[in-house]
Amino acid sequence: MTAHTVSGTAEYLALVRRRRLYGAILVALFFVLFASGFTVAEDRNAGGFLDGLHRIFDFPKEIFAEAFTNWQNLPRLFVAAIPSLIETLNIAAIATLFGGLLGMALAFLSTRGLALWPRLTPVFRRIMDTMRAVPEIVIALVLIFLLGVGPVPAMIAIAFHTAGALGKLFSEAAENVDLKPVEGLASVGGNWFQRIWFGVMPQVAPNWSSYALLRFEINIRASAILGFVGAGGLGYDLKTALQWGQGKYDQVVAIFAILFLTIMIVDHLSDRARQRLVKGGALV
Amino acid sequence: MTTASENFDTVGLKQSIEGTFRFRKWRSIAVPFAILGYLIYVFFAFDVAGLASRARPENAAVLLGDFWSYKTHITRDNRSGDVVASVEGERKGTYPAGEGPEWVAMGETTAISLYGDASVQYLPENTAVINVPDFGEITTQVNARAVVLRLPDGKDIPEWMSVSRNRVSIDQGNWRFSMTPARTEVFRYQAGWELFFFTLDSPFYGKSVGELIALAIWEPRVTAEHSNIVAMIDGFWNNKMWRHGDVFWAMGETVLMAFIGTMGAGMIAFPLAFFAASNFAPAVWLRLTCRRLFDFLRGVDGLIWTVILSRAFGPGPMTGSLAILLTDTGTFGKTFSEALENIDNKQVEGIQSTGANMIQRMRFGVIPQVLPLILSQLLYYFESNTRSATVIGALVGGGIGLLLTQAIITQKDWEEVCYYMILVVLTVMIMDTISGWIRKKFIKG
Structure with missing residues (x-):
């Protein structure tokens, strides 16, 4: 009985760990995708992000x-x-x-x-x-x-x-x-x-x-x-x-x-x- | 006493009910009349009556015809005598010298067979013989600086023909002929998008689907350096007429703009939403500042952001995505903070009772409650922003929006407009399906 509960807890913790791992991988993947996507968009843009950032208020x-x-x-x-x-x-x-x-x-x-x-x-x-x-x-x-x-x-x-x-x-x-x-x-x-x-x-x-x-x-x-x-x-x-x-x-x-x-x-x-x-x- | 007051109440109730009914009756008549009046006003404000004079129905015919058909030009240069066949008269769609589609026989005389037994022959000495069934044989010839016309005996110039001193043209709907001192031309219209898969210089041009499959799987190599299937993909991707590679890149760029705009806005709005939610805001002034900021970002329209950002960053996809990002930060800030205000506090209290600190309370008490809503909002906006990114792309010069406006401005590449539109619609529909599936499967929010 006790052994069963212990293994149940261990299983649960393993499950949580696995879920967290998947979550972390997904989040990391998302950030990689976002960063690389942003780089591509910046490359294809006429002006870069950092070059333009200080000019953002020039026109207004x-x-x-x-x-x-x-x-x-x-x-x-x-x-x-x-x-x-x-x-x-x-x-x-x-x-x-x-x-x-x-x-x-x-x-x-x-x-x-x-x-x-x-x-x-x-x-x-x-x-x-x-x-x-x-x-x-x-x-x-x-x-x-x-x-x-x-x-x-x-x-x-x-x-x-x-x-x-x-x-x-x-x-x-x-x-x-x-x-x-x-x-x-x-x-x-x-x-x-x-x-x-x-x-x-x-x-x-x-x-x-x-x-x-x-x-x-x-x-x-x-x-x-x-x-x-x-x-x-x-x-x-x-x-x-x-x-x-x-x-x-x-x-x-x-x-x-x-x-x-x-x-x-x-x-x-x-x-x-x-x-x-x-x-x-x-x-x- | 009680009876009297009850009576009084009934009378009052009756009156108020009658009043309501009168009001409703009046409203049910007044509202349609108000709408009708507004429509009449708009009819004049928009000058709908003048629309008929400004409308160009002949453009509609051009557009619809171009959507599903293409034309092949068979052109003879009357000075050099060279005959050239080309699709849509474009250099990129020109057949190699001395070759043409199967309905053209080139040689000393060029014979062009057209629809319903009609035919055109280019004879030497700048002469052309046009054979129109039910009418007869028409002969045209360039003589010095003029075009001489000879009709069949006893016939007058029909209404499908226009003749002047130096030009003869025939319009038969699905084919046309024209002769000027400089050149003789036949246009033949056919259904479909020619050269959509392979251009004329590709070894795979004109092959049937069966032949292509055979070539791809077991036939020997056509080109030495690549296997057939790679060569086919290369031929399709680098098609010079349709530029599929560029078009797919542009479509990807549009989706990318929507992705960066939506997700970036989500990442900025999420932490700020805590400051704007009444149950989390550390100070009233901070909450009000955040709220006003969101209102401002939302209120300054995407159009204004596009104008301002284009000046700072120049045209391109990043400018477009930043414009989407700014507007959507405002929208998300508002919806996220409302979601945070509507959470169930019991979960947070339960976690607090175990001695959890602020961050733990957030992580385990608050975020699980709002995450489904936030994710489904993000997905929904990603999808709808793909469509907006097309429009913004047209303004900032990026993605498929740019290609679309360019094709529309030429006023003749309508088949390309049709192609891009189908692509946009398909992309949005695919994203709709995928996000619907993700929402149902994982979020259920």
Whole structure:
């Protein structure tokens, strides 16, 4: 009896030691991978890490110095940037709206137990995976080639990705739905659309709205970046100001500031709204 | 007394319920109207009506055609009389002199057979005979500085032909012909991505899959210095048209950017998260400083970081990965500190009761609770950052993003755009599968 316990303890300790060894090897491997990866990335970079490190504040210093001397321009530039900001926000909002609607449709088509055509759920899942994987910039650039420069290509590109991303999150939330209301509606002869609208929607609405809000936040950033490649909005203004270089740095600062403030404000508002949504209670 | 108060309550309740219903009814009408109004506003703000005039549908045809097909040029220099066959008219895809695809017979006269019995013959003295079924034989000839055209008897110039003094061109959809005083050309379109595996100078070009397998396994060596399979891999990897080696490197670079950015951010954010979590922070000012730092890193968008970092480090993958690192440090700092605030304190107290010091309490009481969440967050972001790294790569000039934008800017290499896109999608999907598997198998967080 005692011998058995002793050998059990020894075995346990050996097991712990082995686990720790594996853990240590994994961690060491990770660090080797990270360090060598960083070296490769640094080699292929135009400037080295240590050479650039002390210059990291040079550019901010330069632009802020210029903005500081021309501080009386800043309020005017701030106001001048507002139309572009509205365009960036519009792109994000419309893309979230259309992407969300398409995501809803995809979610219903790809959720087990709710799907209109249960056999096709894997197909719709793969479609969503592909939509999520395609980078927005590619769609935006191709659409700029087809549709000309403007906000619509960026909007479609972001909406496309949003549909895939939200579709996945929506369908995950819909999988946990209580199916009893759906069955109840089916028993009184409700068709598929009625079952979804009255049985499922009320259950998933808080979660879905919270995901959509989070996505709106992400889409503002995406729309600013796409502006940089010629899709209008703040990103485009930033690019032209940067290409101009010295003399327009006060505008760069104004755009940086307005983008930063917008993201902070939307971040804060959506954070609070999401907490209210998830913890119960309506948004309005 | 009690009855009265109950009555009063019922009335109040009824009123409040009716109020709620009124509000809901009003909302269910107002919200769709508000959205509709917004859509109308955006319709004008985005100038959707003007989109039709700016859209170039002919570009769509070019793009879609290029996605899945390629063209072979058969060109005669009308001054020297040399005939050259090349894929997409590129120097790298040119056939050796006097050779061409099997539908071209080169010699004194060059005979090109096209679709549906159509054919073109390059005759001496800069003459070409084009045979179009259901129309007849068209003859064109360069005469001094002009191109002379002879149509079959009794026919007018059809709508698929355009004629001017020094140019005749024919567009039949899947093939084209043109003659100018300088050169005579035939373009033939075919489905597929030609030269995708081997270029024309490779000994393996034009072989079927069966022949390639035979060559790889038992046939004698084609080249003296390598075995066939090594030569094949070398031919594919160093394909001059498609540059598979470079493309795979670029894809690897993009994944590397995502890896360094995500993992670096995790390593920086993890210790800082302890200072930002209310139950671990040694001082309030430190906690608030960390929080504001995270907010700042997150709020300054990846775009702004990219601009600032490019100035310091120059273009390249490291700049991109540092931009990802900075933004994600903010995100991770926030989520990790929230995870630390939500831990169950009983485990920590249990370990403290055995006399464990601070570090031991952390190691055995706290980290096991938050590690699954942190690891699954890291995996999730690694995967999603691979996609972002494509976009950031386009801005900082690194990885597959750079190749993609370069190919798009030329406005003619759409098959390469298609190839890179498929590669990105496949990579992200593979990573999705692997990280899903790791999460399910090892983390369950």
